[in-house]
Amino acid sequence: MLSFEEDPRLDDLLPAEQRERLCLLLAALGGGSVALSESPREDAEPVELNLETLGWLHGELPAERRRAAARLLETILLQVAKYRLAANLHLDSTAASYAELQSRNRALHASRMRYKALAEQLQERVDAQVALVEQTQRQLYDSARLRAIGQLAAGVAHEINNPLGFISSNLRVACDYLDEVAGKLARDPDATLLLDDFRALLSESLAGGQRIANIVADLKTFSNIDQADFVPCDLNALLTSTCHLLQAETPRAQAIQLDLGELPKLAGFPAKLSQAFYNLLDNALKAVGEDGHIRVTSRDTRHAVEITIEDDGCGISEENLGRVFDPFFTTRDVGSGTGLGLCVTRDILAAHQGEIRLSSQVGLGTRATLRFALS
Structure with missing residues (x-):
């Protein structure tokens, strides 16, 4: 069967027996013998399909009738090619659908077996846990609390690292300013501006430190680090x-x-x-x-x-x-x-x-x- 990627040949569309029969019919219609070959001849009319020459029509027909016979033959070949392609497409589609159904059926069966095994395992685990719930429930309170604190750790660390980052950076800049102030305070009138910047940096650093203190205070309140009694x-x-x-x-x-x-x-x-x-x-x-x-x-x-x-x-x-x-x-x-x-x-x-x-x-x-x- 033809596929869309293949260029059709004359033998693909018309086997030798059908080609011979078609030439007899064209001869009867045109009033003279005709033959169809794949080799070019000077007195032959080309037979084309999709801009490709498939064969050459020659014989005893006058040139005008030979051209008409060639066009009729091209029409017949076009319909044959369409039929072959449609049939091949249907066959491919059917085969693909069947293969997909088989694949889905195998996947469904495998999934069902996995879920069945998982359900059995889960049922065993649930039965075992239910038997232990009454004994271990009090212990789970502390583990749940520790788990919650662990979940908070990443966020708290992030919040602490941010203020610490700009505190450290600002303090380093402040140290550089101190060096400049030491050298310029006595003789440069712009020293006042440097001192103002230094005070702003210290203020920002103090604000960052206060933010750290607030986060730590909230964490202590949440986890009750300082007290464990009924208060x-x-x-x-x-x-x-x-x-x-x-x-x-x-x-x-x-x-x-x-x-x-x-x-x-x-x-x-x-x-x-x-x-x-x-x-x-x-x-x-x-x-x-x-x-x-x-x-x-x-x-x-x-x-x-x-x-x-x-x-x-x-x-x-x-x-x-x-x-x-x-x-x-x-x-x-x-x-x-x-x-x-x-x-x-x-x-x-x-x-x-x-x-x-x-x-x-x-x-x-x-x-x-x-x-x-x-x-």
């Missing part, structure tokens, strides 16, 4: 510090809007409360994506302290809403979440005589309400 906690300060740390970790945390009312202090563990706030805000950031918004409010209802974290993200389906507090349950991709964040948050609030309520709609967002009873 009066400023929930608004803990919320603010947690937001600062998230903003150091990811620019998307700028989407968090704080609307904090005056609150009484609550007795509790600052680090654990900070961990609960971090888990909820981190979930909200992952739900809203790049262009979403998160609003955090706090208020004193006289009987309880109420904190609300709302987002306009993807939301949680009704079937999953009842399972989000189950240990190891997660809707994220494998390896993207442990499924412990909300479980740990719920138990932290329970340890502080508090509760958490979730409401959500798919595509509209999620609202988490935290209530701490006031004695």
Whole structure:
């Protein structure tokens, strides 16, 4: 069969038997014998297809009839070529479709076997983990907290390195200025300008140092480095510090809007409360994506302290809403979440005589309400 890349030859389009039969028909029509050959002759009429000469028509026909017979033969050859190409295209297409179906069938079978093996492995792992959950849940609190601090480390280091960079640079420039001042102060009236620049550099360096101090203070508040006892906690300060740390970790945390009312202090563990706030805000950031918004409010209802974290993200389906507090349950991709964040948050609030309520709609967002009873 012909393909589009091949130049057709006369034998491809008309086998010898058909060529002989066609010449007899042309002879009958023209009233004289004709023959078709692939070798050029002086008394022959060229037969062309797609601007290529395929053969030469010669015989006893007058020149005018020979030309007409050659044009008729060209028309016949053109239709034959079209038919051959169409047939070949159909054959290629059918073969390719069949090969693709076979490939897909093999891939589907292999995928089914992989998922079956994976499902069996996952079921075994889930059964083993469920058996250990009750014994290890308390230990997971500390590991979840350490994991969160580890996630913050890269962002905090970045924020610290930036001010340190320009502090170091400015101090080096300040040292150079000091050398110049020492040599020019006594005799150059422009020395005042150098001193002004030096004061500006020192001021900028002091601002960078203060920024480092603020970041470290927020980190200490979050991780409760200095204290581990049950102490009066400023929930608004803990919320603010947690937001600062998230903003150091990811620019998307700028989407968090704080609307904090005056609150009484609550007795509790600052680090654990900070961990609960971090888990909820981190979930909200992952739900809203790049262009979403998160609003955090706090208020004193006289009987309880109420904190609300709302987002306009993807939301949680009704079937999953009842399972989000189950240990190891997660809707994220494998390896993207442990499924412990909300479980740990719920138990932290329970340890502080508090509760958490979730409401959500798919595509509209999620609202988490935290209530701490006031004695």
